[in-house]
Amino acid sequence: MSKLVGRRIKEDPKDAKTVSHKFLVRGGYVRPVSAGIYSLLPLGKRIVEKIEAIIREEMNRIEGQEVLMPVVLPADLWKESGRYESVGAELLRFRDRNDKPMILAMTHEEGIVHLVRTELNSYKQLPVMLYQIQTKYRDEARPRAGLIRVREFTMKDAYSFHTDQADLEKYYYRCHEAYERIFRRVGMKNVLSIEANSGMMGGKVSHEFMAICDCGEDTVITNADYSYRANREIAVAAWKFDKGEPLPLxxxxxxxxxxxxxxxxxxxxxxxxxxxxxxxxxxxxxxxxxxxxxxxxxxxxxxxxxxxxxxxxxxxxxxxxxxxxxxxxxxxxxxxxxxxxxxxxxxxxxxxxxxxxxxxxxxxxxxxxxxxxxxxxxxxxxxDIACVREGDPCPLTGQPLIFSRGIEVGNIFQLGTKYTESMHCDYLDRDGKSHPMIMGCYGIGVGRAMAAVIEQSCDEYGPIWPMSIAPYQVELCAINPDKAGVGEACEKLYADLTAAGIEVLYDDRGEKAGSMFSDADLIGIPLRLVVSPKTLADNAVEFKVRGSRDAEKLEISSAVAAVAARVEAEMAQYR
Known part of the structure; x- marks a missing residue:
């Protein structure tokens, strides 16, 4: 830890209103560069890489093939689709040195259609799903809440191509299941899939995945048993109106x-x-x-x-x-x-x-x-163009509708032929006839997912990371490392834990115990081992789980095996 880049900060940032924003800055995960633009420090990068690894596993599991498209695209592609004119100022437009109009991609429907139409042309090559994990830029008017609403961000976006609507729908629900697995595996505690408005993306059917938490900027509308779920933009209610006997105007x-x-x-x-x-x-x-x-x-x-x-x-x-x-x-x-x-x-x-x-x-x-x-x-x-109100009758059960707050951590769309028709992305059927491919689109914000996990899993001292995405699995704290063989014992534990395949952050700085434990809470690593002259006198180490008040002693000779078993048991929950 004496070499770890990214200092801990005692005070909350002045502009931070959400716990994830506060802890990501205070814990040394991210640093602001400009409004809505952040650098990832080593701790934050390790978490993001683990989230991305889970996403890749689940995308590959449903036959996804990974590609990488450029962030800078020619405006001509967006003009083909019609979005260059219809999307507002959030699309960053500019001209290159040759005066050619360009854009910074906020999403890649046009880019993927351009790629697919150069590579696929037969029904025999379909269906196919391509995905990437790539930087996006949205010129957001009001960035807020740290990584929850930013201008530059990393996103997993996937696109599937099909010969007919039935095949799209079949794959769409496979992807829906994959998303549920992803959010469970990264450690989100309460994520709801809700019906949503397709907005500028187009298409008829779409779902948003909402991480339920108080700081969410979206309103999630459900009934008590969650059989009805919708966002505020499309929610309906079982209103009953009375015409009565008409009286004279x-x-x-x-x-x-x-x-x-x-x-x-x-x-x-x-x-x-x-x-x-x-x-x-x-x-x-x-x-x-x-x-x-x-x-x-x-x-x-x-x-x-x-x-x-x-x-x-x-x-x-x-x-x-x-x-x-x-x-x-x-x-x-x-x-x-x-x-x-x-x-x-x-x-x-x-x-x-x-x-x-x-x-x-x-x-x-x-x-x-x-x-x-x-x-x-x-x-x-x-x-129906009315906003649903809290307490209005549910369209399924008639019971009062409930309003919750949520962070949108993912979305999926049945796009149909919105892009393939306008951009001439066609396939030839068995009879040699040409048809536009039918598309689905599937997105997850990686940095936003990291922030959402904190919002659902923290205490007043810092994040409580799930084992699956924690920056390290174990933090090893040396109290008075220059006394009573503490430093030597910690070095051996560090080497043995690492050899056992366990990710260890070793706090070798010799700080006072209070300061060391405060930093440990801000970093939020799931398991903690503490070695001090007092524990060594008992031939033991102190073992503590992040978020728990209680600690226990482990014999130093069996500590590595005990910790390795605990790590394996917790990791198994997220597979």
Missing amino acids: EKVSTPGTKTIEEVANFLGVKPEETGKAVFYQDARTGELIFVLIRGDFEVNEVKLANAVKVPELKFADDSAIEAAGAVPGFASPVGIDGRKVRIVIDRSAAETGNLVVGANEADFHYRNFNFDRDMAGTECIVT
Whole structure:
């Protein structure tokens, strides 16, 4: 340890809000270089290499073949797929010295399709899965939480190619099982696979793997027995709405009442008896999108974007709203031309009767809006675009939905032909006819996985690493190494443990016991052996498991065999 690069730090970093960020910096695993960009120190590199080894084993187990693609790609590939224009500022674009447009890859769908179309062209060569463990760069606007949200990161990304959807689905669930094994083997205690939105990746079916912990930036929605799992972007609930007997539409004066709360208070109704108008625009074309949702719900913008097939939405400005014939603060879909404005009605507003909605006139609202009657013949979309709320009824069991926090540590997608069709990655079938290959995509963030393990496995003193990915398996501490033969005894133990194939970090610095043990807790190695003049007087060493308060004595002559057996037993849990 006197030679180990990476000092321990007593104080938490000022910008650290999560335990993994604090301990990774304090323990000497990583060092910040810039916002969202980190160097790995030797301890961190050893952990990452072990995580990568587990990932490789599991990818090879399902017939994956490892490749390595460049981080820098020509923009032409992303233009072929259409993502060069559709992805926002998180894609780092630049020009090389020859003025050729280039990108730093944040993901490698385009790169792998380019590779596969040069190497495979027959149904006889499919299915195939290729994977890499490679650096990515995402120009994240707000890096946070240490390695959980960064700009530069290492990722395992895998891509499978198939002749038909049934074959993709079969392989997709093999990969799903492999992911479950990976997260168990790296020592995550609670990881849920949940239904997810495919987002910019495309495709119809996707799952996210969420490590459940308080610091997670994603919301995981489940029922009590976990039979229903979804993220907030796509979660649904078994809402029941009441249309009742429709009452006559009535225009009423509501001076100065623009918000749902103001209208409800003025008219003496509940928010769930009102309809809320929300306006968006297509960020690319400027097209206006008029949303009506019940006043006690919020718009789920991912559901909305999927419903109107718009990749990026922005809130509309008043001039666009007024140009459509609506009045900001008093807007209503009644009388709006659905051919000029895209109107989207949430189920809550379409299926609840006698709502209070705007009247498209300043200081006036309508009472008793009923969608079926008052918008008959109006062109619009009726669908679920509402955010699920905690306690809403589960769509499977009817029981209250539960909200948890999670870190996304992996994701898998059934991409279909989104990339192969646009980039002409085709195969010839038995009859010599050409078809686009069908793709799946499978990703794991390596550094994020390391951080997630800490979030689920730590105490107030530092990480408690699982044996499978610990930087070392045993820490050997010498107290007063220059006295009573302690140094000599430790050197022999170190040599014997190493010869037995055990990874040992030997603290030979001669620090005081308190400082030495504090550093040991920050490093978080699973097993600890302590040698001191007192233990040697009993011809013994002190043995302690990280995270346990109790220690025991082992005879020095049998310590190596006892520790080796303990290491083997713990490693067996992660195979």
